[in-house]
Amino acid sequence: MKISKKIISVLLVLTLTIPMLAGCAKTAKEQSENTEENKKIVAEAKEKLKEVEEDKDSTGIVKDGEGWTLWDEDGNLTSGGRDATGKNGVVATAKYEASQAGLEVLKAGGNAIDAAVAVAFALSVVEPNGSGIGGGGSMIIRTAEGENVFIAFRGDAPAAASPYMWVVSNGKVANKEERQGGKAVSIPGEVAGLLYAFDKYGSKNVTLEEVMAPAINLAQNGFYVTPTLYHDIVAADEKMSRFDEFYKYLRKDDGELYQVGDLWKNEELADTLRIIAKEGRDGFYKGEVAEKIVEMANKYGGILTLDDLANYEPNVSTPVEGTYRGYKILSSQAGGTSIIEALNILENFDISKYDIDSAERIHLLSEAMKISYADREEYMADPFNQDVPIKGLTSKKYAKKLAEQINMDYSQNYSSGDAVDYEHEDTTHFSVADKDGNMVAITQTVNLEFGSGVVVDGYGFVLNDAMADFSPDPNSKNCVRAGSEPLSSMSPTVILNEDGTPFLVIGTPGGSRIVCILTQVISNVIDYNLPIQEAINYPRIYDKTDEGLVFENTVDTDLISPLVSKGHPVSVYKDEPKHFGSVQAVMYEDDGTMSGGADERRDGKALGY
16 A cells, blocks of 8 residues: 555654643642642643644644654554653653544643543544544553552443343354344443543543543544554444444545545543543433433344433452562553463463573463463453452462473463462553552453444444453353343553562553563563663564464564474464554663553554653
8 A cells, every 4th residue: 555755745643733742740649739830830731732623624733843754654663762751751652643642631731640641531532443432441550659550440331131032043143243232332431440540540630522632632623544553444344234323433524434544523522521521431421422322232233221321330459469589560450361371371481591582482472371361261351240260370389380391391281270279453552650659550441443333323333242252151251141241351550579669560452462572571571671662562462372473474484393393283473463462561771761652563552851
């Protein structure tokens, strides 16, 4: 696909009509000090956030503004320029525009939680293929005061849901189209989860209207379609053929599909976001927006009700905890439990004695991944509604027992262990950290590309298809249960130094591959001391047993032969790089600087100040 140089000259970013405010290198804590200079900085930044909402005519488009472009003239994503550093705050997201939204809220006196909420709403606009207010997600927060909280807001199954809602044949839903459309829609949890975090952990230095202003501007005035977004638009062709509103949603006024470099405006979504900014959660879960959500879901066979929406609350708990070589790991109960188990297994080996590109290291990673996935298949379900042996699965003694099964000379298949004895592909992720030590990791999703394909007509967003992630087997631990979330691999993660100080905030999309992706990137950092951007860029593998050992196409193919000789069935994945995730992370360096890394496999960009 050839793209004109005129289009390439466009940087593909919006400034959100907010200047970079050079010299405004102050944290929320410092800005709150009673000095005339800091008062002036905060006042100016807040005024700029107000101007975003008031200036509905200016797109704020920058051309060649920072010497960085996302793709070349052949439509290939560029390499380099994805990382950033900062003394006050760093935001690493899957989209430049979203990182800019978060950065400007930090500059206006917000903390990392405020910035994360700004990022999430901005991503709902610029990355509708992967997330949005019609979806949900999970979040981990580590506050400057040392509080750890996990918020699950993927969205529950409606009250009318049951294990028998689908016709099943040979263990699968007989009509695969039912796993899209209205029946696939769970209660959207995104807005409730974000507003809970903002109300409970925000700085109180910025208002919800100010935090949402960048997202409103992006919807009102437009953003550029990237090759990554265009690929998912094309991939959604089958859904377009079945849902009239979705067909129109992905088309310009002239009826043609959005192309790479086109400016996509979504004024209906801008109006919806204004309702939420003004009315809070009631603006989404009650009233006109809620009524339209229910109408559209049920138009296409759904079972959602107004009571489902009005009664929804996110699940709030403490994160699952573990350690790896002295570092403290905090993560989600579902995906994070599996990551901690895999790391616990690796901890029984001196993995750093093997070269990072060696067959021995890949073999060891592969075996640990397979063991962890075997237990995941056996034990994991919604931890808020099922008995899951999390303590057993994250036990060091249990991991030692599992590690003893690994033979460094050949590959094996593994069945699940007796963890109870120790019981004492589309999505997005972003990470935010500030100087005070507030750390936020959020993974959010509408599930498959553009979710269910059901568009809330007149309100500018798609509804999720999270119900498709439940098992249709009524005997499965992951079968449909009203009020439950489907099993998820989402693993927003915070890592602390041994003394409890901030070290790393990290996460990735990638479906069931998330556990493999994060296990090896964390190992890259801790075992091999790689800088965060290099650790993210490094070639990846995964092994979940069902597909064998799968190489990213950048892995050295000379490693195939020695791994095959150990009994590994090896294949090389040559399609889209996003198959191997999109890690966004922020690391605290020894000198107090924060380093942000963003994944080149998609549209990631970190920004800091």
